[in-house]
Amino acid sequence: MNLKYTLDDTQWQILIQKVGESFNDLTIKRGFQYYKQERVQPVKISNPEQIEGLVEGNDEDKYRVTLNLDSLSESRCTCPVPNYCKHMIAVLLNYVSQQGRSVHAIVNANSTAMFKQTTISSTHHATSSQIIDHNMEAQAKLREQASRIPSMSIKEWHELFKQSVSPIGFNSPNAGFAKNALASINNLQPQLSPVVEQLFKLHARLFVLERLVHPLQNSGTHKDIFIGYHTQVAADDMHEEVQRILRSTLMIPAEPEQWPRMRETINYLRSHMLVESKNLRYFSEIYDQLWLQWIHPNLQDETLYTTELEHLKSAQSELGTTLSKLPWLLAQCQMYFYLAQDGPAWELLQQANKGAIIPPGDYFISYMSCLQLNSGLG
Structure with a gap:
């Protein structure tokens, strides 16, 4: 066309x-x-x-x-x-x-x-032109907010995304919704620096993915949950787009002032993957790849690893029974690998195995292979 x-x-x-x-x-x-x-x-x-x-x-x-x-x-x-x-x-x-x-x-x-028309009849003062003017005003306000994206926090980005997609409605969590939501968000994007643009594209897709799986992710249980076929297809496609973005080189050495946004991104993904149903694993895999592809290759010291370990350890008491144990254990294991502390990392893997929560198959094998390759322990 x-x-x-x-x-x-x-x-x-x-x-x-x-x-x-x-x-x-x-x-x-x-x-x-x-x-x-x-x-x-x-x-x-x-x-x-x-x-x-x-x-x-x-x-x-x-x-x-x-x-x-x-x-x-x-x-x-x-x-x-x-x-x-x-x-x-x-x-x-x-x-x-x-x-x-x-x-x-x-x-x-x-x-x-x-x-x-009903509203117009009841109020006697609204007109079609006023309605259009109202919509135009809302769009103008949204564009004005979008101009401040370079100085906004990640949380503010997501609030803006929410406003942008609200006219679309959410009756069908499928590929059509995902496409329209992403197009609406992309229309907001002003001129951005290379790293901020990468983060913006990443979070736009994370937002849409969250909207697709949100009812499942926040169900309060970690048993297998049915996900409809069309939702599954849309979520898988969005997940693949996120993975593709993470495979691109992050040019953060040229923009070190963007590290606070990276920490916000870690916090966002951690909060989602630690309560994710065991048969979804979208956010847990993205969390792993964020560290493997973007964070670990660019870190100069170990402070972020130790800080992340502290967040992860405190999650058990904070989340209680809503904690998704496998990604929680593997995330800690990942930090210990990066810190070259093989003993604690191995203990965590044994703990997961003893609890029979390590899944057989490609996910775990792929996770360990990438971990060894990127940490230099292979």
Whole structure:
């Protein structure tokens, strides 16, 4: 698809409003089904206002759609319905998805428009232009906050991410949500230094991953938990993106002033991996890789290892029964390896083995191989 023409935030809000005012809910839902069934061929953008697409109907006929985003009433389809048909919605959803915008915002546009109309009737003073102005003001405020990203803490970044993705909604924790959430966050990014940009990209993905697995991760139990197929796929993809970022070289020697943000990142990952369900291991593996790939190769002294050990040891009394024991033991083992203290590291591995919590298979073998390679103990 040619993305030479893209929707800005104002155009996006206006489009949602126009769809809600023009299409009834049943037509939108039917168009959504066509979109989900992949009946739409790649769309063509003739100009910023005009989109052309081909949709396969139930009767195997193909209907040609021409959408006019400026004036939906002037849109045309070759199907028998005179205007505002499901084929138009299917093409529009295809276009919206490839723009990195929320498909569900369009699917729910009719309900949103009805809610706004009710609000307008009850207050007698709200207008469509005021609603648009409000959305524009919210986006402007968000962009103004985003301009301060270079001076913000990691915690403040995550608060900003939360505001950015709130219009998307969270009805379906799947790849579509992950894509739209990440696109929304990426739109916030101002010009950043190389290390801050690496950390920003890392935390954007950590935030989305957390949103995908949050209900599971905070369930208060470490038994195996069922995770839906679509959520699993989205979480696995996001996890792989994080791993890819961590495999890149961190240029922190050129920006030593970024070490406080690295410590914040350690704290963030530790807090998640120590309460992670035993069959997820997303945050525990990322925690390991952060030390192996970014922190250990760049440290000049042992202070951070000993400090991390103190945090880990205190976690047992702080977290109690919610503590996930395997990543807790392996994280301590990792710090002792880095400190060249083989005895305590081996004792921790034996403790894990005695408790029958070390999993057989590739995860543990891969963990030990990387640990030996990066600590120089192999």
